[in-house]
Amino acid sequence: MNRRHFLTTSLATLALPAFAESAELQADVVICGGSLGGVAATLAAARNGLRVVLTEETDWIGGQLTNQAVPPDEHPWIEQFGCTASYRNFRNLVRDYYKNQYPVTAEARAQRYLNPGNGSVSKLCHEPKVALAVLEGMLAPFVSNRQVQILLEHRLVRADVQGDLIRSVCLRDVKNGKERILSAPYFIDATELGDLLPLSKTEYLIGFESQKQTQEPHAPAEAQPSNQQAFTFCFAMDYLEGEDHTIEKPADYAFWKDYVPQMKPAWPDKLLSWNMSNPTTLGRREVSFDPSGAVTKGMNLWTYRRIIDRKQFSTGAFRGDISLVNWPQNDYWLGNLVDLPEAEIQKHLKRGKELSLALLYWLQTEAPRSDGKQGWPGLRLREDLVGTQDGLAKYPYIRESRRIQALFTVLEQHVGTEARIKWTGKTKEEVTAEPFRDSVGIGSYRIDLHPSTGGDNYIDVSSLPFQIPLGALIPQRVENLIASCKNIGTTHITNGCYRLHPVEWNIGEAAGVLIAKALDAKVRPAQIRKNPKLLAELQTRLQNQGVELNWPRLTAR
Incomplete structure (x- = not known):
């Protein structure tokens, strides 16, 4: 079908008929939260043959790109490498949208790497509504064949949990108060604040960990859970x-x-x-x-x-x-x-x-x-x-979420440049971020913490191009929940470099593919990480679908 048709079709119009008649829905995976990671997880899960229900409490999917109105923050090499194929496709479609739908000049149309706003923060500064149209277009084929169902303006209210398993979640329509029950073998928390974690009794952390907990150079002496980044x-x-x-x-x-x-x-x-x-x-x-x-x-x-x-x-x-x-x-x-x-x-x-x-x-x-x-x-x-009456974004830009107590937690010592410096006499050796055997993607950004509610000024220090470890997506105890955005196993400090657009997309995409592999192999995600053969099969599947697992040799940023 015509690409432009998908870019301009309203996803809400396509989605509603699929679920309007039922108060209960079943799927292979329920993705709670239409964040950027949630959208990427939906695309990946659907691409791998799964039936997906995606929920979102606003009327726009896309999280920080759309309902939070933040153009992408990316690393210097984004046009050449360092993101997944589907994220690169998204970026290309944004440029196509402007070239096909807007009256751009001949000079702008000829630019391979068109930057609509020429903003200095990003090589692709563009309008949130264009990001929304592109994301809707990418999902449209799966919505049209009812493989993906989307519940806009639905908020999580509770979860049914038995032991270490989530059986179902309940969402409330924010417009009419009606409730829907969603059940599935697997659930993804893709909310901006980790809203499914307390409802499902999944163990999590918030705010600053202490140096005693993490040994991180920039951590405080005592834990400060109420000390969180500005929104x-x-x-x-x-x-x-x-x-x-x-x-x-x-x-x-x-x-x-x-x-x-x-x-x-x-x-x-x-x-x-x-x-x-x-x-x-x-x-x-x-x-x-x-x-x-x-x-x-x-x-x-x-x-x-x-x-x-x-x-x-x-x-x-x-x-x-x-x-x-x-x-x-x-x-x-x-x-x-x-x-x-x-x-x-x-x-x-x-x-x-x-x-x-x-x-x-x-x-x-x-x-x-x-x-x-x-x-x-x-x-x-x-x-x-x-898309609001008051002129402010539909949702606040969230920098810090609840974070799962994961099988593996990324520390400053794994990715921070100064924390990894090695000396030979008076000479610094070239260093890289910690290599992870269970890598499911890559990212790069400075450890960039904005002022926080505890009165701390910026923490902004150099980090090294890093990998995304599978263990950071998997909770220690709950067996059928996967984290897919800012709620993964990072610390308050390393969240600062794992929270940006291409990294969150990669996390979500890895989550979607992981659940497809778990269902295919009839094992839990934790077993895939533990079993070398299953882990290698997952990583091969990710690579075959355009997910980069390793960086070339690069310098610190």
């Missing part, structure tokens, strides 16, 4: 010079305008300013902002996550560039979203939204400009690009 409500905006699109003054604006973060080490200024902590040195770092795109003093935040560069499109196609705001200035670290009373969680979600709107209002009215003026009233909130 962020992202938003998109364009700039129409000479017009006034100033939003209503947020109720908490006075608080946020004068708020000075209380951090260790100290934050250098008010949060709403052009001065912030340098993530690597923790000293003062001055950034700039200019929606004309001009390079001024320090990094220009306007072009940092710009998702549309209008110069790459026909004249008049866009009235202005479009930039996505996911900055230190709208990171929220005054409270957590897990293992708290619901009222407190809702309070922090509300305040996180207020912070982002306060940032926008400050940008429109009071932010210092290089020409001596204050504010850019022509900044326009683009609620249409994120």
Whole structure:
């Protein structure tokens, strides 16, 4: 069928008839959470012949790429190697979408590696709605033949557990309150916060582990479970010079305008300013902002996550560039979203939204400009690009989840550059990340921890291109649950390099293939990891389906 048809067809329209008549569903695998890892797991499981039910509490699948509105964070070699074939296909389809559906210039169409926004953070800065369309298109054939069923706007409420097995999960339709029971031999937790773990009584960790637990150089002396990374409500905006699109003054604006973060080490200024902590040195770092795109003093935040560069499109196609705001200035670290009373969680979600709107209002009215003026009233909130009435992403950008107590936990000593340095006399030896015999994929990113709710400033240190160990996806006890995103067996520290887009995709894809292999071989995932023959067969299957298990020789990042 025509590729463009799949890219523009609404997946919700395709999915609903498959399950509308039944309150109970059975499948080979139930994937709880439409995160990026959940989508990748669905594609992999379906590709391997399984019947899948995928659930999502918002009305958009795709997690950090879509309902959290974050363009992909990737490593420097992404165009050549270092991701799965299906993730590369996704990236190619995004570029095809712009070239086929948008009025791009001849020069842009000729670019092999088109970057729609020319944002500096990524080689593929693009709109969340385009990511959604592409993901829907990739799933559409499986949805059309009813191999995949999708429950949008359904939230996990409980699980039926017998011993070390999950028998079923119950989801509630957020619109009408009706409940559905889903049963399967296997379940994947692909929620953003590891929501299935407490419901299924699967053992997990949150926040900082102690040095006594992990011996990691950057771990604290005592465990700090309530010390978790900031979350962020992202938003998109364009700039129409000479017009006034100033939003209503947020109720908490006075608080946020004068708020000075209380951090260790100290934050250098008010949060709403052009001065912030340098993530690597923790000293003062001055950034700039200019929606004309001009390079001024320090990094220009306007072009940092710009998702549309209008110069790459026909004249008049866009009235202005479009930039996505996911900055230190709208990171929220005054409270957590897990293992708290619901009222407190809702309070922090509300305040996180207020912070982002306060940032926008400050940008429109009071932010210092290089020409001596204050504010850019022509900044326009683009609620249409994120699919919400308030203009903020449907879901907060989540950096840290509950993490399973896994068969194997990745430590800083396995992937951190300084933690793996070896000396011969006064000379440093070249080092690589720890090789894992049970590798099911690869990834690369710095250990990048944003400020946290316990008052810690950035932890941003070099890491080495790493492998994804199968043991990190498998809980120690529960036999038919697999983790497939930020909930794998990492620590608070190593989560910082395993949480980004291509790595989460690879984790999800490995989870889907793993369950297919477990069903084929009639063994549990833990047995596959333990048995050399079965493990080799799984790894061969992954490689045959385009999953890279090893890195070439590379230097630290």
